[in-house]
Amino acid sequence: MKPFAAGLLALVLTLVADQASKLYLLFVYDLPLHDPLSLGPFVTLTVVWNRGISYGLFQQGTEFGRWALVAVATISTVALGIWMARAANRLLAVSLGLILGGAIGNAIDRVAYGAVFDFVHLHAGEWSWYVFNIADAAIVFGVIGLIWDAFVANRQQPPAA
Structure with a gap:
């Protein structure tokens, strides 16, 4: 599979x-009605509406802030899409596809609801992680892939003759 096709598949x-x-x-399970839902000792599903960016930073309480974040996501998506189209290897393309799929998913939430719907809460004892969603997890794994591609994968290739 060509890099762009692999990236596009990861995005979709x-x-x-x-x-x-x-x-x-x-809309089917109605998590807001059943909030919180324990899935075990370390995972709870709960409703959090994130009006900011990663980890709830830069919370936006106005319509201007909401649409400014949508605009930033749109511009970022176009730039990352161009990068993915030019990716020379599958790891880079898939990593960018994960980031793009996550960014588009969260942007859809912002347009539809005014905030991003986060729902997975990992915790153990006194330790608690931020509440996140599948888009957020994909973005994190995509960034890990970018770092791996930049610092590890390229060093494993034999030098050009």
Whole structure:
């Protein structure tokens, strides 16, 4: 599979999984009615509406802030899409596809609801992680892939003759 096709597949799978999980939890299971839902000793599903960016930073309480974040996501998506189209290897393309799928999924939430729907809460004893969604996880794994590609994968290739 060519790099761009692999990246596009990662984007589509991420976006579908993200939006399907959110739609199911909001409108079929009705998580707001059953909040919180314990899935075990370390995982709880709960409703958090994130009006900021990663980890709830830069919370936006106005319509201007909401649409400014949508605009930033749109510009970033175009730039990352161009990068993915030019990717020379599958790892880079898939990593960018994960980031793009996550960014588009969260942008859809911002347009539809005014905030991003986060719902997975990992915790153990006194330790608690931020509440996140599938899009956020895909973005994190995509960034890890970018770092791996930049610092590890390129060093494993034999030098050009």
